[in-house]
Amino acid sequence: MILVFCELKDGQIRKPSAEALSEGRRLADASGKKLGALFAGASCAGSAEAAKYGADVILTAEGASLASYSSDAFAQLVADAVKAKGATVLLAAATAMGKDVAPRAAARMGAGYASDVTGLAMVDGKLQAVRPVYAGKAFATTTFTSAVQVATTRPNVFALAEKAGAGAAEALAAPAGSFKSIVKEILAKAGGKVDLTEANVIVSGGRGMKDGANFKILEDLADALGGVVGASRAAVDAGWGLPHSMQVGQTGKVVSPTLYIACGISGAIQHIAGMSGSKFIVAINKDPEAPIFKLASYGIVGDLFEVVPELTKAAQAMGIGKG
Numbered sequence: 001m002i003l004v005f006c007e008l009k010d011g012q013i014r015k016p017s018a019e020a021l022s023e024g025r026r027l028a029d030a031s032g033k034k035l036g037a038l039f040a041g042a043s044c045a046g047s048a049e050a051a052k053y054g055a056d057v058i059l060t061a062e063g064a065s066l067a068s069y070s071s072d073a074f075a076q077l078v079a080d081a082v083k084a085k086g087a088t089v090l091l092a093a094a095t096a097m098g099k100d101v102a103p104r105a106a107a108r109m110g111a112g113y114a115s116d117v118t119g120l121a122m123v124d125g126k127l128q129a130v131r132p133v134y135a136g137k138a139f140a141t142t143t144f145t146s147a148v149q150v151a152t153t154r155p156n157v158f159a160l161a162e163k164a165g166a167g168a169a170e171a172l173a174a175p176a177g178s179f180k181s182i183v184k185e186i187l188a189k190a191g192g193k194v195d196l197t198e199a200n201v202i203v204s205g206g207r208g209m210k211d212g213a214n215f216k217i218l219e220d221l222a223d224a225l226g227g228v229v230g231a232s233r234a235a236v237d238a239g240w241g242l243p244h245s246m247q248v249g250q251t252g253k254v255v256s257p258t259l260y261i262a263c264g265i266s267g268a269i270q271h272i273a274g275m276s277g278s279k280f281i282v283a284i285n286k287d288p289e290a291p292i293f294k295l296a297s298y299g300i301v302g303d304l305f306e307v308v309p310e311l312t313k314a315a316q317a318m319g320i321g322k323g
């Protein structure tokens with residue numbers, strides 16, 4: 001079996017999990033295996049949707065130890081489920097939760113782990129994973145020597161594919177016992193915008209923004225395009241009041257939207273490490289020699305304080321963000 005650890009949000013499968021499931025279906029078809037989807041939490045209502053992405057079996061675990069995310073309890077559940085089902089491949093989306101639970105489960109199982117992969121294949125019944133290395137400058141193909149093979153899939157890279165699966169439901173017991181870490185409280189961020197790692201459109205600002213208050217023009221453009229705002233480390237570190245959660249790059253978030261608009265960002269290697277997987281990159285910079293232009297699909301040489309509002313007006317006129 002190929003087992004995919006899936007996350008739900010507001011009773012729906014999160015998009016990165018649906019992408020991992022779609023890829024899991026493709027790998028299962030290529031290797032004649034069954035596809036299982038595993039859900040855990042206070043409630044797994046909505047998990048039946050996994051059948052839409054080809055899940056043959058939908059495993060759910062609900063219980064006190066899983067009510068809030070706990071690294072220990074979730075890792076134990078996932079490792080136990082892999083064992084119980086005899087799964088040879090475990091996938092999870094490379095979200096904050098997936099990146100936490102998958103390597104922990106792998107360690108419990110003595111399994112090999114490939115993080116944040118951008119390509120997967122089954123070759124002679126074994127998993128092959130492609131992952132970016134050297135800050136995205138090169139790609140490494142990884143094979144596994146362990147019986148169980150674990151990988152996390154980079155969001156927005158694997159295509160969503162709907163294919164009806166049997167979706168047989170099976171309940172698993174929540175792990176019991178005491179765990180080293182307990183989550184006491186989760187404080188949700190106000191605003192409710194999509195996370196950067198899941199966003200389809202990102203408008204990012206760098207040191208060229210000159211002040212945190214100027215990010216308002218990026219928010220206006222992001223709203224007009226149905227996107228969210230990110231930042232370079234220089235902008236986050238400048239003391240402009242921008243949270244680290246906005247930072248894109250090697251020590252920030254790795255994003256892969258369809259459209260990434262870099263405003264006043266020079267294109268340092270550590271920034272590029274976080275956004276080079278974007279489908280289309282638009283760079284706005286007043287320096288025609290800025291390295292970001294080497295990577296950009298489209299470049300605008302100009303003052304961002306003039307260019308960005310013009311783009312916003314054009315996007316609003318076309319009603320792009322509404323569709």
Ligand SMILES: Cc1cc2nc3c(=O)[nH]c(=O)nc-3n(C[C@H](O)[C@H](O)[C@H](O)COP(=O)(O)OP(=O)(O)OC[C@H]3O[C@@H](n4cnc5c(N)ncnc54)[C@H](O)[C@@H]3O)c2cc1C
Pocket residue numbers: 205206207208209231232233234235247248249250251252253263264265266267268269270271274284285286287290302303304305
């Ligand atoms: C270990 C390590 C980890 C790091 N991790 C990260 C990371 O995760 N993310 C990250 O981003 N960086 C990271 N950095 C920092 C990185 O090296 C760069 O310093 C940083 O990315 C630069 O940010 P910037 O492009 O906004 O600023 P700058 O390099 O200063 O570029 C500002 C740009 O704005 C342009 N500009 C100025 N005014 C305007 C205007 N009015 N209109 C248009 N353009 C204008 C300039 O021409 C310039 O190109 C890391 C560094 C190290 C050493």
